[in-house]
Amino acid sequence: MKLRIKFSKHGPVKYIGHLDFMRYFQKCIRRAKVDIAYSKGFSPHQIMSFALALGVGVETDGDYLDIEVNSMDSTQAVMDSLNETMADGVRVENVVALKDYTPNAMSSVSAAGYRLIPKEGVYASDVVKACDMVLGKDEIIVAKENKKAKKKGKAVEGVNDIIYTDIKDHIYECSMTENELYCLVDASSAGNVRPLLLLDAIYSEVGETLDPLDIQVIRTDTYTGVYGDDRGLVPLDMV
Amino acid sequence: MNRLALSDRILMQVDKPARYIGNEINSVIKNKDEVDIRFAVCFPDVYEIGMSHLGLQILYGMFNEYEDVWCERVFSPWTDLDPIMRRDNIPLFMLESQEPVREADFLGITIQYEMCYTNILQVLDLSGIPLRACDRGEDDPIVIGGGPCTYNPEPIADFFDMFYIGEGETKYRELFDVYKENKKVHGTREDFLIKAAGVHGIYVPKFYDVTYKKDGTIESFAPNRPGVPAKIDKEIVRDLSGAYYIDKPVVPFTKVTQDRVVLEIQRGCIRGCRFCQAGQLYRPVRERDLDFLKERALTLLNNTGHEEISLSSLSSSDYSNLEALVDFLIDECKSRSVNISLPSLRIDNFSVDAMSKVQDVKKSSITFAPEAGSQRMRDVINKGITEKHILRGARMAFEAGWTRIKLYFMLGLPGEETEDIEEIAVLSDKIAREFFDAVPKDKRVNGPVQIVTSTSFFVPKPFTAFQWAPQDTKESFKEKAYILRQAVIRQLNQKRIQYNWHETDVSVLEGILARGDRKLCDAIELAYKKGCMYDAWSDTYRDDLWMESFDECGIDISFYTTRERSLDEIFPWDFLSCGVNKEFLKAEWLRSKEGMVTPNCADKCSGCGAGSYGVGICIKKSS
Numbered sequence: 001m002k003l004r005i006k007f008s009k010h011g012p013v014k015y016i017g018h019l020d021f022m023r024y025f026q027k028c029i030r031r032a033k034v035d036i037a038y039s040k041g042f043s044p045h046q047i048m049s050f051a052l053a054l055g056v057g058v059e060t061d062g063d064y065l066d067i068e069v070n071s072m073d074s075t076q077a078v079m080d081s082l083n084e085t086m087a088d089g090v091r092v093e094n095v096v097a098l099k100d101y102t103p104n105a106m107s108s109v110s111a112a113g114y115r116l117i118p119k120e121g122v123y124a125s126d127v128v129k130a131c132d133m134v135l136g137k138d139e140i141i142v143a144k145e146n147k148k149a150k151k152k153g154k155a156v157e158g159v160n161d162i163i164y165t166d167i168k169d170h171i172y173e174c175s176m177t178e179n180e181l182y183c184l185v186d187a188s189s190a191g192n193v194r195p196l197l198l199l200d201a202i203y204s205e206v207g208e209t210l211d212p213l214d215i216q217v218i219r220t221d222t223y224t225g226v227y228g229d230d231r232g233l234v235p236l237d238m239v
Numbered sequence: 240m241n242r243l244a245l246s247d248r249i250l251m252q253v254d255k256p257a258r259y260i261g262n263e264i265n266s267v268i269k270n271k272d273e274v275d276i277r278f279a280v281c282f283p284d285v286y287e288i289g290m291s292h293l294g295l296q297i298l299y300g301m302f303n304e305y306e307d308v309w310c311e312r313v314f315s316p317w318t319d320l321d322p323i324m325r326r327d328n329i330p331l332f333m334l335e336s337q338e339p340v341r342e343a344d345f346l347g348i349t350i351q352y353e354m355c356y357t358n359i360l361q362v363l364d365l366s367g368i369p370l371r372a373c374d375r376g377e378d379d380p381i382v383i384g385g386g387p388c389t390y391n392p393e394p395i396a397d398f399f400d401m402f403y404i405g406e407g408e409t410k411y412r413e414l415f416d417v418y419k420e421n422k423k424v425h426g427t428r429e430d431f432l433i434k435a436a437g438v439h440g441i442y443v444p445k446f447y448d449v450t451y452k453k454d455g456t457i458e459s460f461a462p463n464r465p466g467v468p469a470k471i472d473k474e475i476v477r478d479l480s481g482a483y484y485i486d487k488p489v490v491p492f493t494k495v496t497q498d499r500v501v502l503e504i505q506r507g508c509i510r511g512c513r514f515c516q517a518g519q520l521y522r523p524v525r526e527r528d529l530d531f532l533k534e535r536a537l538t539l540l541n542n543t544g545h546e547e548i549s550l551s552s553l554s555s556s557d558y559s560n561l562e563a564l565v566d567f568l569i570d571e572c573k574s575r576s577v578n579i580s581l582p583s584l585r586i587d588n589f590s591v592d593a594m595s596k597v598q599d600v601k602k603s604s605i606t607f608a609p610e611a612g613s614q615r616m617r618d619v620i621n622k623g624i625t626e627k628h629i630l631r632g633a634r635m636a637f638e639a640g641w642t643r644i645k646l647y648f649m650l651g652l653p654g655e656e657t658e659d660i661e662e663i664a665v666l667s668d669k670i671a672r673e674f675f676d677a678v679p680k681d682k683r684v685n686g687p688v689q690i691v692t693s694t695s696f697f698v699p700k701p702f703t704a705f706q707w708a709p710q711d712t713k714e715s716f717k718e719k720a721y722i723l724r725q726a727v728i729r730q731l732n733q734k735r736i737q738y739n740w741h742e743t744d745v746s747v748l749e750g751i752l753a754r755g756d757r758k759l760c761d762a763i764e765l766a767y768k769k770g771c772m773y774d775a776w777s778d779t780y781r782d783d784l785w786m787e788s789f790d791e792c793g794i795d796i797s798f799y800t801t802r803e804r805s806l807d808e809i810f811p812w813d814f815l816s817c818g819v820n821k822e823f824l825k826a827e828w829l830r831s832k833e834g835m836v837t838p839n840c841a842d843k844c845s846g847c848g849a850g851s852y853g854v855g856i857c858i859k860k861s862s
């Protein structure tokens with residue numbers, strides 16, 4: 001039986017990186033005595049997959065992982081036992097049983113919502129104004145590190161170390177006040193948009209440089225489905 | 240959750256910020272106003288190393304069971320954070336409360352290896368505690384050291400208010416009560432030190448004076464005030480199954496070196512390997528009950544959620560209930576999908592069977608530590624195994640499907656000749672031959688044999704038979720490694736043997752510090768001030784700065800390393816006792832020169848002196 005777990009992560013635990021957090025969750029599952037299924041072999045692994053990686057420093061209201069269990073009393077019982085053994089700042093928000101053949105969390109992610117909040121003070125008013133200007137453009141070009149080339153050791157500075165992409169079509173919603181920028185963006189593996197790149201484009205519009213460390217990023221939820229479709233986007237636990 | 244000591248900006252800039260946030264599962268938060276004593280327990284190395292140390296977890300758990308004590312953890316900030324804390328004047332903090340270390344009543348530092356001495360100074364310095372005990376005031380925490388290196392505390396004596404000699408489980412309660420009592424009567428720091436010096440196992444360096452002979456050796460070492468013991472005997476746990484043992488260890492957020500449940504099955508060792516300090520310090524061997532260990536294994540797995548369990552002891556094969564324990568663990572762990580990481584065991588039917596149940600023969604390797612290549616040297620070090628044992632063990636492993644063998648040896652052992660070194664290569668080759676002999680061609684499905692032969696350089700340690708022995712020079716170490724490399728190349732199966740050796744520089748420094756005296760305190764402080772830190776890490780180790788510091792302090796390093804000590808020399812650590820007496824060690828040193836072996840405690844008691852504690856194997860024998 002497959003379960004989908006929705007969790008939130010706030011406060012100091014945001015400094016735990018993705019790999020460590022996966023390991024943290026595996027230990028929670030053992031402590032909570034969830035009857036999770038294991039892979040076979042000499043070093044068995046829990047059958048578990050996270051929908052999206054969460055970068056160091058990013059908080060979340062809605063991230064997901066799928067697990068496979070052999071048995072359980074109820075989804076509520078799984079949720080309660082997990083919450084009993086969570087560290088401060090991490091909470092299981094929901095546990096749902098998945099129907100057979102539901103695509104796994106990782107492959108079904110299509111979008112994610114983010115709040116970008118200045119850690120101190122507010123956004124400058126010209127930056128807030130620039131938001132609509134940027135969104136009104138035909139294209140929004142951002143620079144990304146060429147990770148593939150870098151991994152292979154084939155990145156050459158000034159030649160292929162940076163790739164420029166147009167993220168315009170991958171931004172579904174975006175609004176900005178002096179207190180926060182909210183955006184709903186593509187989070188699929190093909191077209192994933194890093195929200196700070198969008199904010200960076202807005203800063204550049206008015207000739208400012210963004211220091212990413214000034215901004216607290218909070219993922220508000222993770223969605224599946226197609227934006228603008230009949231059913232539209234639905235949170236991963238509403239499938 | 241408390242405010243963090245480090246700002247968000249700093250945490251986002253340093254590597255692995257989760258090291259610094261505390262708040263891990265099973266970490267203990269108390270109300271500071273409701274406790275009498277705040278204890279900062281420190282492992283002076285990076286978080287991942289410190290959190291892997293069982294002793295620290297034991298003290299942490301035990302102290303926090305005391306209602307009047309709050310124990311918190313402190314580690315060395317990594318090299319990226321260290322300069323930031325100095326630049327911004329951020330005091331070193333305890334993980335739980337995130338408050339400065341200076342808020343604590345005690346700063347207890349566990350000292351596991353000599354190469355952490357400069358990190359001790361880093362911790363004190365960043366905490367804003369004067370490096371020297373004599374410069375500390377009423378508001379500074381009492382700095383107390385513990386762990387194996389305190390069996391020669393002299394090179395770091397000036398930096399500590401006191402040392403706790405021996406096993407931590409026994410005397411802290413009494414020490415805390417003395418502290419509280421002293422506070423109640425408004426006693427000073429000095430008053431407390433005087434009272435503490437009366438607690439068994441506590442060494443307060445400032446109450447002892449040392450005088451030296453012209454040649455630099457010690458003339459006298461004696462208390463400088465009445466009521467302070469001339470000889471300090473170690474503390475020892477009498478009944479390990481009745482003593483405190485962790486049930487809820489802190490579970491780190493980041494992947495630490497020992498990311499698993501650690502079950503200490505026994506303390507001490509029956510073997511009397513003459514190079515091994517731990518084998519002497521923890522005598523006599525004391526076992527934990529099988530039932531206690533079974534219960535604790537399950538409790539620890541439940542309370543941590545770790546996916547692996549390992550056994551810890553100096554020589555696990557000697558634990559009398561090993562088969563029953565391992566069988567139990569294999570059963571239990573299988574049903575919970577927990578991995579068992581077995582310690583290196585003597586190879587016999589039982590261990591081969593157990594190992595093949597818990598690890599993949601194709602991926603894992605079998606470890607042997609013959610320590611010396613020739614039988615003559617193995618007798619000199621009293622290793623107690625013969626080539627026949629090793630070859631038979633290797634054969635069993637090959638027949639069970641293993642192809643990878645790891646071999647550990649030491650270079651620079653006392654009395655070592657060129658032939659002894661070359662024998663290491665010969666033995667490696669014999670093991671390879673054993674493979675081709677034991678496994679017919681059509682059965683070599685896991686590939687051909689692979690032998691990894693590693694050598695470390697021998698460093699003589701206090702409280703061993705070799706405490707009188709000269710240590711090799713750096714040049715000689717290098718030469719010996721070269722001789723061995725050439726010898727490996729000459730072997731028939733040289734392509735199957737991979738030879739690795741350790742750095743020589745650190746072995747020399749380790750040798751200086753291990754058998755050093757109080758005169759070294761200045762040089763250690765100078766080395767730290769010049770920028771030495773994390774000496775145990777090859778990337779950060781600065782041999783040039785260390786040698787400069789010794790030079791500037793007028794220290795002749797050969798006095799500590801290559802000099803052969805005379806039999807009547809007073810050693811800096813002679814005022815301490817680990818139970819094993821100097822006469823016994825002296826006899827062992829002389830026997831080693833004759834290549835005479837001494838039986839282990841299980842075969843025959845040799846009257847080492849540790850029998851005076853009246854515990855463990857010593858009383859098992861006589862009853």
Ligand code: SF4
Nearest residue numbers: 840844845847850857
């Ligand atoms: S007194 Fe005898 S049995 Fe006890 S530790 Fe020493 S040698 Fe071993």
